[in-house]
Amino acid sequence: MTLPNQQVLSPKLYTRLFTTDHRIIGLQYLALALFSVTIGTLLSLVMRIHLVWPTWPLPLHGLILPEDYLAVVTLHGTIMLFFVLTTAPQAGFGNLILPSQLGARHMAFPVLNALSFWTTAAALITLLSSPLVPNGAAISGWTAYPPLSAVAAAGPGQGLGMDLWLVSISLFALASTASSINILTTIIRNRCPGLTWDRLPLTVWGWFTAALLSLIAFSVLLAALLLLFCDRHCGTGFFVPTGDLVNGVLHRGANGSPLLWLHLFWFFGHPEVYIAILPGMGLTSMLLANFSRRRPFAYRTMIYTTLLIGLLGLLVWGHHMFVSGLNPFASSAFSVSSIAIAIPATAKVLSWLATIWRAKPQYTTAMLFSLGFVSLFIAGGLTGPILAQPILDQYLNNTLFVVAHFHLIMAMAGVFGLFAATYYWFPQISAALGKPNLILSESLGRWHFWITILAAYAVFLPMHLSGLAGEPRHYAQLTTGSLTPTTALLARTIPANLHTTYSAFVLAAAQLLFFYNLVRTLLRGTPAPENPWQSTTLEWHPQFTNPFFPLPASDEETEKIIVYRDPCHYHAPPSGTIFIPQWMPDASIDPKPE
Amino acid sequence: MILASAPTATSPSAFWYLPIDAAAHGPALDHHLLLNLWIALALLTLAHLILFTGLILRLRSEPTHIGRIEYLPLAIITTLFIALAVRAESLWAANRYTGPSRTALQIEVTGVQFAWYFRYPGPDATFGVTRPQLVSAAEANPLGIDPADPHSIDDRVTSKLVLPANREIDLTLRSQDVIHGLSIPELRLKQNAIPGQTVHLHFTATTPGTYALLCTQLCGLGHFRMNATVQVVPWGDYIGWLASQPTEAHQ
Ligand code: HEM
Ligand SMILES: [Cu+2]
Ligand SMILES: [Cu+2]
Numbered sequence: 001m002t003l004p005n006q007q008v009l010s011p012k013l014y015t016r017l018f019t020t021d022h023r024i025i026g027l028q029y030l031a032l033a034l035f036s037v038t039i040g041t042l043l044s045l046v047m048r049i050h051l052v053w054p055t056w057p058l059p060l061h062g063l064i065l066p067e068d069y070l071a072v073v074t075l076h077g078t079i080m081l082f083f084v085l086t087t088a089p090q091a092g093f094g095n096l097i098l099p100s101q102l103g104a105r106h107m108a109f110p111v112l113n114a115l116s117f118w119t120t121a122a123a124l125i126t127l128l129s130s131p132l133v134p135n136g137a138a139i140s141g142w143t144a145y146p147p148l149s150a151v152a153a154a155g156p157g158q159g160l161g162m163d164l165w166l167v168s169i170s171l172f173a174l175a176s177t178a179s180s181i182n183i184l185t186t187i188i189r190n191r192c193p194g195l196t197w198d199r200l201p202l203t204v205w206g207w208f209t210a211a212l213l214s215l216i217a218f219s220v221l222l223a224a225l226l227l228l229f230c231d232r233h234c235g236t237g238f239f240v241p242t243g244d245l246v247n248g249v250l251h252r253g254a255n256g257s258p259l260l261w262l263h264l265f266w267f268f269g270h271p272e273v274y275i276a277i278l279p280g281m282g283l284t285s286m287l288l289a290n291f292s293r294r295r296p297f298a299y300r301t302m303i304y305t306t307l308l309i310g311l312l313g314l315l316v317w318g319h320h321m322f323v324s325g326l327n328p329f330a331s332s333a334f335s336v337s338s339i340a341i342a343i344p345a346t347a348k349v350l351s352w353l354a355t356i357w358r359a360k361p362q363y364t365t366a367m368l369f370s371l372g373f374v375s376l377f378i379a380g381g382l383t384g385p386i387l388a389q390p391i392l393d394q395y396l397n398n399t400l401f402v403v404a405h406f407h408l409i410m411a412m413a414g415v416f417g418l419f420a421a422t423y424y425w426f427p428q429i430s431a432a433l434g435k436p437n438l439i440l441s442e443s444l445g446r447w448h449f450w451i452t453i454l455a456a457y458a459v460f461l462p463m464h465l466s467g468l469a470g471e472p473r474h475y476a477q478l479t480t481g482s483l484t485p486t487t488a489l490l491a492r493t494i495p496a497n498l499h500t501t502y503s504a505f506v507l508a509a510a511q512l513l514f515f516y517n518l519v520r521t522l523l524r525g526t527p528a529p530e531n532p533w534q535s536t537t538l539e540w541h542p543q544f545t546n547p548f549f550p551l552p553a554s555d556e557e558t559e560k561i562i563v564y565r566d567p568c569h570y571h572a573p574p575s576g577t578i579f580i581p582q583w584m585p586d587a588s589i590d591p592k593p594e
Numbered sequence: 595m596i597l598a599s600a601p602t603a604t605s606p607s608a609f610w611y612l613p614i615d616a617a618a619h620g621p622a623l624d625h626h627l628l629l630n631l632w633i634a635l636a637l638l639t640l641a642h643l644i645l646f647t648g649l650i651l652r653l654r655s656e657p658t659h660i661g662r663i664e665y666l667p668l669a670i671i672t673t674l675f676i677a678l679a680v681r682a683e684s685l686w687a688a689n690r691y692t693g694p695s696r697t698a699l700q701i702e703v704t705g706v707q708f709a710w711y712f713r714y715p716g717p718d719a720t721f722g723v724t725r726p727q728l729v730s731a732a733e734a735n736p737l738g739i740d741p742a743d744p745h746s747i748d749d750r751v752t753s754k755l756v757l758p759a760n761r762e763i764d765l766t767l768r769s770q771d772v773i774h775g776l777s778i779p780e781l782r783l784k785q786n787a788i789p790g791q792t793v794h795l796h797f798t799a800t801t802p803g804t805y806a807l808l809c810t811q812l813c814g815l816g817h818f819r820m821n822a823t824v825q826v827v828p829w830g831d832y833i834g835w836l837a838s839q840p841t842e843a844h845q
Binding site for chain 1: 805
């Protein structure tokens with residue numbers, strides 16, 4: 001094989017930071033997401049404490065005012081959805097793993113790739129600087145409904161804070177659009193010989209569909225953000241009606257409609273939540289199969305359901321608007337398309353259940369997190385069709401029931417997908433860092449899994465009841481001091497809220513185990529064998545797992561990787577644990593022990 | 595004041611934490627909601643049973659019956675969802691597809707950061723014109739009602755929503771500034787108020803009592819305290835209460 005490449009081993013800081021090496025860019029994205037998820041989690045703890053102990057003074061800050069609470073909600077939602085759940089699965093693991101799974105040595109546009117990352121980083125810095133400006137960060141939530149978001153007078157944080165939010169998300173949208181073009185082109189153009197479409201791992205199908213959705217959704221979001229920016233600064237009135245009177249400021253300009261924003265935003269917003277989860281769904285299929293030593297059940301159907309979920313995902317945005325002034329007939333139509341998504345989603349769940357059915361799988365930590373993903377996806381997914389019935393949404397909209405729904409299916413399932421990915425691909429992460437194949441501690445991992453899943457359910461299951469009792473979301477306080485029908489209604493939710501807050505502490509604390517595991521392994525981990533999980537996909541090809549293997553300037557310089565079959569070929573015991581990687585020529589397979 | 599928000603402890607709605615139900619369309623909605631919740635709980639349990647059973651049972655070769663494992667359960671679930679959707683749509687249609695009857699009582703609700711104002715049109719059954727330029731809380735005209743409009747004179751603006759029991763109500767929903775969300779959980783009602791747009795909502799309150807009206811759409815820093823009181827009272831009490839409220843002419 002080739003000699004160690006000094007350029008790769010000891011590059012200058014500058015070349016290392018502004019690298020166009022997709023593996024390093026992937027790590028940069030993952031580091032950004034890890035940093036973001038830490039901030040986002042701390043913010044969520046602030047909210048949980050404030051909700052049950054409203055007089056608790058935040059250290060270094062003091063009493064939490066209603067506008068502080070809303071700024072925290074807005075930052076939490078924006079950071080988690082954009083900078084964690086969009087960034088880590090798609091751009092992070094996408095860069096780190098996707099090219100190798102294609103047998104490619106490069107992303108299609110390496111420079112664009114680096115630019116995308118640095119634009120994302122600039123977006124994050126912009127967002128995080130917004131609490132520091134006068135009047136603080138924006139308070140209009142991750143959905144930024146106008147006129148609240150369009151008029152600076154509408155509240156503290158809606159001036160400069162809101163502008164920074166807009167700039168941040170615009171940069172993010174630009175970067176995501178560029179990144180999705182890169183991913184799509186890479187999948188279309190850079191597949192190695194033999195890797196036909198039907199031989200692509202389901203992870204690649206997840207990334208592919210998510211990138212398609214990103215391309216469509218983020219460009220619409222970008223347009224909407226620009227229009228909103230114009231409403232704020234150029235005297236237009238796309239989203240604000242004539243005669244709108246906000247806090248003494250009268251809008252005399254054009255007669256726009258806030259509903260236009262809702263349409264544009266949710267045309268982006270719903271696909272966005274699928275962008276967050278599709279890579280995790282693909283990974284779950286692959287990991288359940290790998291550790292069960294079986295092919296994912298109904299492989300082809302899984303490809304189609306991934307694409308179908310993506311397609312339907314573009315047609316359901318109105319389900320966020322049933323009680324927002326949408327025509328009731330349109331609500332019915334969106335209701336039908338939304339419930340229709342439950343069908344490919346159910347097909348996925350059935351495939352997962354069938355894949356592990358009586359397979360006696362190997363319970364690695366990655367497998368446990370994949371099983372956790374399935375459980376959370378079912379738990380969160382079952383409330384989707386309930387919310388998709390307008391008559392029921394008329395009761396449940398904007399209550400904690402919705403919050404429970406999307407935290408289980410998106411936040412928790414999404415994060416479980418990321419944990420599965422991290423435990424499974426850690427040898428790849430360490431290889432990209434220039435350390436030989438390291439594996440995270442499995443015993444720490446098991447503790448991490450069990451505490452996390454139990455705490456996740458303890459946090460989010462009671463939220464359904466708070467929501468059914470009528471608790472609205474985005475409430476800075478549940479009590480106002482006086483006894484009113486509202487405080488009486490909300491008082492019934494206090495036990496559930498306390499339970500949620502206590503559980504949130506456990507959930508957050510369990511993540512210290514994960515951090516400890518990361519650090520300990522990177523410092524003192526022992527190298528694992530090549531391809532430790534006996535996987536069949538190309539990222540475990542020796543050419544990719546060897547950390548000393550440099551990225552050559554062109555594909556011609558190295559031995560070609562050729563694919564001979566689709567992924568997930570195993571022979572189950574008692575014939576021995578034989579697995580046949582995608583790159584192994586038929587000739588070199590041992591005679592089948594049958 | 596009686597604050598009756600919890601149903602009797604033994605009812606199924608109490609199991610799911612629902613507050614009492616005081617609207618004519620409520621029981622059907624609750625019934626459908628509870629049905630959905632039980633089905634979801636059952637499917638959640640079933641899926642986990644299958645998951646754990648599959649993990650515990652001893653090894654067997656790979657399942658291959660794609661029809662039996664994938665398509666049959668899929669067909670069953672699809673049928674189930676179609677049935678639920680049909681029922682839900684018919685309830686939705688009954689509530690929203692048609693307008694209120696001609697005899698429905700008109701009340702206008704306006705959301706303003708961070709208060710709700712209720713306007714009763716008086717004997718002429720017509721609301722006076724409002725103009726944003728005339729809005730002035732200091733001059734007791736928070737809605738900007740134009741005193742020059744003859745329809746304004748008998749209008750009454752209140753901060754409490756008082757409804758006669760068993761009379762159909764036609765709510766006209768408006769917002770002066772940003773989007774607000776009108777929600778009366780005990781009447782199983784929710785509808786956003788959109789600036790620049792009027793939305794109608796019709797319903798009948800059945801059970802007299804005192805209920806909460808909350809804002810459910812993030813509208814700014816006072817969102818959490820943008821609440822009001824709803825009182826459902828017998829017709830006679832309603833007439834008496836209304837007469838005791840000052841009209842615009844007597845402000
Ligand atoms: C079975 C398929 C699903 C259906 C039918 C469904 C339906 C719905 C509906 C109707 C709402 C709006 C509720 C409301 O605002 O009142 C909603 C909210 C939401 N859903 Fe789902 N959902 C499904 C799956 C998912 C998935 C897979 C994700 C993400 C991975 C997701 C993430 C969200 C989020 C983030 C929200 C809340 C957005 C917000 O208001 O901030 N849902 N869902
Ligand atoms: Cu959606
Ligand atoms: Cu509000």
